[in-house]
Amino acid sequence: MTVRDVDMSVRIGPITMKNPVTTASGCFGFGKEFADFYDLSVLGSITVKATTIEPRLGNPTPRVAETPGGMLNAIGLQNPGVELVIAQELPHLRRYEIPVFVNVAGTTVEDYVDVTKRLMDSEDVDAVEVNISCPNVKCGGIQFGTDPLQAAQVTEAIKRVSRVPVIVKLSPNVTDIVAMAKAVEAAGADAISMINTLVGMSIDLNKRRPLIANGVGGLSGPAVKPVAVRMTYQVAQAVSIPIIGMGGIMTAEDAIEFIMAGATAVAVGTANFVNPLACPEIIEGIRQYCLDHGIASIRDLQGAAWKELA
Amino acid sequence: MTVRDVDMSVRIGPITMKNPVTTASGCFGFGKEFADFYDLSVLGSITVKATTIEPRLGNPTPRVAETPGGMLNAIGLQNPGVELVIAQELPHLRRYEIPVFVNVAGTTVEDYVDVTKRLMDSEDVDAVEVNISCPNVKCGGIQFGTDPLQAAQVTEAIKRVSRVPVIVKLSPNVTDIVAMAKAVEAAGADAISMINTLVGMSIDLNKRRPLIANGVGGLSGPAVKPVAVRMTYQVAQAVSIPIIGMGGIMTAEDAIEFIMAGATAVAVGTANFVNPLACPEIIEGIRQYCLDHGIASIRDLQGAAWKELA
Amino acid sequence: MARLTILEHREIAENMMWLAFSAPQDLRYTPGQFLHIRVTDGVDHLLRRPISLCYVQGEGGAKSQAIAVAYRVGGKGTELLRKKKVGEELDVLGPLGNGFTLHEGDRHALLVGGGIGVPPMVELAEQLTQQGTKVTSIIGFQSANVAILQEELSRYGEVLVATNDGSLGLQGFVTDYMTEELLATADRFYACGPTPMLRAVQAKMDGKVEGYLSLEERMGCGIGACMACVTSCRMDDGSVGYKKVCKDGPVFSAPKVVFA
Amino acid sequence: MARLTILEHREIAENMMWLAFSAPQDLRYTPGQFLHIRVTDGVDHLLRRPISLCYVQGEGGAKSQAIAVAYRVGGKGTELLRKKKVGEELDVLGPLGNGFTLHEGDRHALLVGGGIGVPPMVELAEQLTQQGTKVTSIIGFQSANVAILQEELSRYGEVLVATNDGSLGLQGFVTDYMTEELLATADRFYACGPTPMLRAVQAKMDGKVEGYLSLEERMGCGIGACMACVTSCRMDDGSVGYKKVCKDGPVFSAPKVVFA
């Protein structure tokens, strides 16, 4: 069982990623800051911060809090608006020659459609990731993320105007994640990314008030990994479109856990804050794991936890 | 702001707990084992392991796994059945002179009713806690825990046969926890306990299979605390029955966080495994916190995170 | 539960550590019991690790000076444990569980250990020797580089070693040593090791030598409260039911154990 | 990002620690920048802690031998940090952010520090002194038992101390020292401390002395990627918008800062 080299490439619809690792939206800005630490062209793809039609200021501070094994955030979709994103943030990413996924957010179906339409004018967008699951904005998309019918509607509407693959990002704050996944698949989603954050809260004992100004925030980091792996495992067996798995990935082993659960690719979020080199280290770690275990293609591990043993 | 002593007592319906700390069901057996470590009469109350009408063997092993900041379990309601529980487990608890809450589980409404009826023959039961939320048994109550209508039905049915207060234990694996809480309140629940475990999974990379024999397991411990605090905060503002808050409580500060979120009492689960003295240490810690902060009654902190500042 | 000071901590074979720490006051123990050790004060590795008591230095009770364990660094928790230095404190619960039963009249006992099942045999050998029972140890390892405690056990009697790859002692399994002749000389056996070994030992001994098996199972509480660590056993009424490894075990009378 | 060896670690006032560690190669820094320090390798306290660079021993660049910070043990992360011993390694990112701007022609600068806002003033005083700017430090604390770095700062010039309870120096606030006369002698001020202090300093200096404020905000990444640490600022076009404390700051030109 010795392999010389590992085929790390995976496909998200028509898009080939040279390795299965992308960045989780909102945890990597528009890439600039991490380019100081390493050459971004090593990434499988880059997924950038949520973009809305208008510029948004986001929530007041504090916007983050530490929790056991994780963190809460309520950034509130702060972004310069789709025009500036297209003009100023996306073009510089082209030089890395990796696919660019743009996370799209809004309050109404029309918002989502408008942002997507506008993004279609840019040559710098390889896929849109539909954020129907941000828990940190009042009326900010969460209703689409918890109701299969509305999730399907927004997916269909975006599919109609997008000429690039549409990835729908699911919220874990639901009773039945499989129903959500099936609904967006039926509505034409090319891929699913999961999970967004769990809704949580931390209370400041001294102030006797929620620590985060917004009250609730989104829980991410290692603490949520078991929930994310479970949902990935369930959804992967219920749909046939590829899944980008995420939630608490800190190491290559964590990434492989998601792939065995059924994810085709993975996204690294909170880990970037702890270790700016997290993504390249995880990519190298996955390659090494495959070498050590005689795995010729990372795709051979996809769904291994529920597929028949070879 | 100096206080000499702290009034630690709270009320769950007609029951007075001399302090707000009980044990989380399934994490304290029937008390025996912890009696080797301390005098159980220091507890506010004791909540024992789930009881079903028939004896149950539970799930195969491994039944537990460690996760970042938490653990998964899939015990599967192993218990000797309500007859043996009444005959052998409950009587010895009377000597501690603290309220005994008996956790009740089942597969059908009739199961729940039968266990409750049988428990009413015992003098050793001060309240029943209805476990409509155990994620680890196929058809084992989870449907009651995720559908407000069914939750209300089982609550009503139990209320009809119970002469002691009925505490309904909510599952966090739902889109809308407030709807669940309102449903069981309307159906006559005397109190709510929350949260049960989040459904999670860990994969054994070597075996390429879920680590827990049951596949999925229930996530507990510090990792889930932000989710539990958030839900307690939301439910406390929506219902007027008392809440027993739990999920990741390791320290007195954690307990106070739940009380500020709106819990009347708290339950300590996983912490008992890490530190068998967790409960008495938390009780003393709460008392000390109140002394240090000039709080005359623990009830003054209840809901402090959302009530108007005095 | 006690915070005990680490007195010795060193690697004795590849990824195999020897860890000795001060004994709690009024230590009471039987060989085969385990210690439930917390590997960090933080919450990232919440559960305690069960590790068998290997050897108690000094005499029993308040006179004992140190407890030693031997453990394999395999996962994240033991990786953290390995980093603890002499002088640091360890949060230890125990000794817990039901250890080996010693029978006074026994003349000859076979001690069978596989891999990290070898450590509890040391204190057992000590106590058996003290009561006048002759001890023969049969221990097996993957290979020579992970072999442990051979020297310690040889203080008490003959030690027969098997390795899977033949790099030390016999190439093969511990059961390969269990000839009819040897079994005929034995009054009792005591075994601890991986499940396949225990199953083979149980079969080999069946009807020939009485003895005990020490089992492993993933634990929550370690004290009998959570029902995590159950194992199938034949009950007194003949039915098969669950017993708790942490409280009813880890040591069970061999014929009672029902392997899946 | 580097793993740096701890060289000194001691308490300098109640719950106030002095921590010096080896400098990374080719260290480049300005006073007012911060280090983003990981307090554990585990996941129980995931986020790094931002702590201001206090003093660099040796010369700049590859010649510097050690970086020192001073921090207050307040929460769980700093409680863990306190336990690290000399010789252990520290995972440090930085120096990060936008430090204080030095102006060559300045003859006299006022350094205003409150509590844990005092540390960055030390390296600033060093560099100002080196370029020939006279330094007066005005520092405030809750009370004498938590006063720090008075001696260090007195190496560079006069140090005026205020405490809330009068247990050291003047009873009152740092602003109480800011008489018209003193302000008239100053070309520049540099301030770091709690928000109420900064607001008062901003008001006091307004239209009289130009200067800089160093702000605090809870951080996620510390490098400008997550948008956690925003603060309201007046933009070049006059509107009020958000700037990032970690990247655009922590130091901002005083008039740009808009307090809530």
Ligand SMILES: Cc1cc2nc3c(=O)[nH]c(=O)nc-3n(C[C@H](O)[C@H](O)[C@H](O)COP(=O)(O)OP(=O)(O)OC[C@H]3O[C@@H](n4cnc5c(N)ncnc54)[C@H](O)[C@@H]3O)c2cc1C
């Ligand atoms: C009664 C008993 C006595 C034992 N005595 C020894 C001994 O003397 N020396 C020794 O090296 N090992 C012994 N073990 C095995 C030891 O407990 C595990 O190797 C250890 O817990 C693994 O922890 P980890 O941090 O390396 O692995 P991780 O994978 O990080 O552990 C994760 C979780 O799984 C549990 N776990 C993992 N493997 C095992 C296992 N094989 N058995 C039980 N729980 C496990 C851990 O306790 C922890 O809760 C004993 C086990 C039991 C049940």
Ligand SMILES: Cc1cc2nc3c(=O)[nH]c(=O)nc-3n(C[C@H](O)[C@H](O)[C@H](O)COP(=O)(O)OP(=O)(O)OC[C@H]3O[C@@H](n4cnc5c(N)ncnc54)[C@H](O)[C@@H]3O)c2cc1C
């Ligand atoms: C640019 C900058 C420079 C700083 N320089 C110093 C210094 O030189 N000396 C010093 O003692 N302190 C300094 N602080 C404050 C220091 O970062 C906090 O006191 C520290 O992070 C608290 O951590 P903890 O583990 O004690 O608290 P915890 O409550 O455990 O912290 C939980 C989380 O909240 C964050 N947090 C808590 N309090 C603060 C705070 N006041 N500011 C920012 N984040 C906070 C922590 O970083 C962590 O992410 C500075 C802060 C900033 C933003």
Ligand SMILES: Cc1cc2nc3c(=O)[nH]c(=O)nc-3n(C[C@H](O)[C@H](O)[C@H](O)COP(=O)(O)O)c2cc1C
């Ligand atoms: C600070 C922060 C900001 C985030 N912003 C977004 C966002 O804009 N859009 C989105 O779809 N998800 C956002 N997320 C969620 C992440 O993309 C990811 O789904 C989640 O954090 C789980 O992964 P992790 O545990 O690896 O961080 C954000 C997460 C964090 C921590």
Ligand SMILES: Cc1cc2nc3c(=O)[nH]c(=O)nc-3n(C[C@H](O)[C@H](O)[C@H](O)COP(=O)(O)O)c2cc1C
């Ligand atoms: C091993 C284990 C067994 C449990 N068994 C039960 C049970 O029988 N009935 C029940 O309602 N909850 C059960 N729970 C859930 C706990 O009562 C509690 O709701 C949950 O663990 C969250 O609290 P914690 O984080 O403090 O453990 C169990 C939890 C654990 C860890």
Ligand code: FES
């Ligand atoms: S580990 Fe809890 S009962 Fe054995």
Ligand code: FES
């Ligand atoms: S801390 Fe992430 S942008 Fe400042």
